[in-house]
Amino acid sequence: MKRFSTLILTMTAIFLLITACSSPQSEKGNSKALVVGIDDKFAPMGFRDNNNEIVGFDIDYAKAAAEKMGSTIEFQPIDWTTKESELRSGRIDLIWNGYTITEDRKKKVLFTKPYLKNAQVIVTLANSNITKLNDLEGKVVGLQSLSSASDALNADPIQSKVKKVVEFSDNVLALSDLKSGRLDAVVIDEVVINYYMSKEKETFKILGETLAPEEYGVGVKKGNEQLLEKLQQALHEMNVDGTAAKISQKWFGEDKVLK
Numbered sequence: 001m002k003r004f005s006t007l008i009l010t011m012t013a014i015f016l017l018i019t020a021c022s023s024p025q026s027e028k029g030n031s032k033a034l035v036v037g038i039d040d041k042f043a044p045m046g047f048r049d050n051n052n053e054i055v056g057f058d059i060d061y062a063k064a065a066a067e068k069m070g071s072t073i074e075f076q077p078i079d080w081t082t083k084e085s086e087l088r089s090g091r092i093d094l095i096w097n098g099y100t101i102t103e104d105r106k107k108k109v110l111f112t113k114p115y116l117k118n119a120q121v122i123v124t125l126a127n128s129n130i131t132k133l134n135d136l137e138g139k140v141v142g143l144q145s146l147s148s149a150s151d152a153l154n155a156d157p158i159q160s161k162v163k164k165v166v167e168f169s170d171n172v173l174a175l176s177d178l179k180s181g182r183l184d185a186v187v188i189d190e191v192v193i194n195y196y197m198s199k200e201k202e203t204f205k206i207l208g209e210t211l212a213p214e215e216y217g218v219g220v221k222k223g224n225e226q227l228l229e230k231l232q233q234a235l236h237e238m239n240v241d242g243t244a245a246k247i248s249q250k251w252f253g254e255d256k257v258l259k
Contacts, residue, residue: 033072036062037092040077041170044195044251045098057251058097061115064243068234080170081146084108087221094231095219098189100148105219110228112235114215115244115258119190120152122207125178130185133209137161139184142174149187152212179203187211191252215258 038046038054046056054075066073078086083099086092087109100118101111124130130139136158143149145167153159166183168174171192177183186193190210197204218235220228238244245255 033074034066034069034094035074035076035092036094036096037078037083037086038075038097039080039170040075041172042098043192045191046075046096056097057247060247060250061238061244062094062096064238064247065231065234068237069230080144083219087219090221093221093224093227098191098216099219100214101217102148102151102214104151108222109219110222110224111217111219112228112232113258114217115235116191116216116256117213117258118216119213120149120187120211121190121193122185122209122211123175123178123188123193123204124185124207126202126205128184128205130207132207133158133211134161136185138163140164140166140182141185141187142166142168142177142183143187144168144171144174148212148214149189152214153187156211175204 038058040046040048040054042056044056045058046054049055054077059075062073062075076092078092083095084105087095095109098118099105101114105111122130122133122136130136133156139162141153141162141164143153143165150167153165159165166174166177168177171186171188174183174186174188175196178186190206193204193206197206218231220231235244239257239259244257248255248257
């Protein structure tokens with residue numbers, strides 16, 4: 001009986017040791033990692049660099065916020081057209097990658113306070129004869145599907161005059177078709193096209209007329225006010241101690257974060 005009891009105790013100890021060693025690396029203490037859903041082709045907010053590492057303003061911003069919250073963080077590339085479904089299902093905890101605050105989206109998710117201003121703009125090739133919004137009449141226009149670019153174009157009277165609207169899974173594909181001549185123009189986030197114009201000089205131009213001013217926020221699952229409050233406090237602390245400004249300087253060359 002004594003041998004049997006000793007065997008049971010030994011097996012129990014081994015089991016506990018194995019369990020402890022095999023705990024998910026995404027956990028820090030008792031705090032489960034925050035999973036952030038991103039579009040990994042949305043430079044400079046979140047994208048893959050030449051080493052296939054996920055980088056960008058929102059990536060650094062989210063990492064800093066998670067550190068303030070005492071949490072670890074994981075970035076999960078998702079189909080951007082299903083972002084709200086991913087959040088509702090619990091597969092991700094946050095939508096954080098140039099996510100525009102709209103009235104329709106407020107019905108589906110909780111939002112932090114806006115942290116960055118943006119606008120939907122029209123971009124063409126630098127040598128295009130399109131110079132103003134009305135010149136899009138009879139033209140083929142591209143944009144990212146189920147994005148605020150689509151909302152902005154649909155809300156403008158010019159939408160009914162364009163020849164065709166072509167939707168893409170990401171902005172990279174849309175800009176590629178623009179360069180190849182399959183599109184006449186692309187509706188895109190100003191912050192995104194500014195990044196590509198800095199990399200591909202004299203390739204694109206932005207029309208002077210914007211379609212819609214907007215602001216970015218972080219999306220949190222409905223009902224999770226506790227996470228929203230904790231995240232908002234972290235973002236506030238980053239504004240106060242200069243962390244947010246430092247990250248903005250790195251990616252934009254200036255402090256663009258809303259206070």
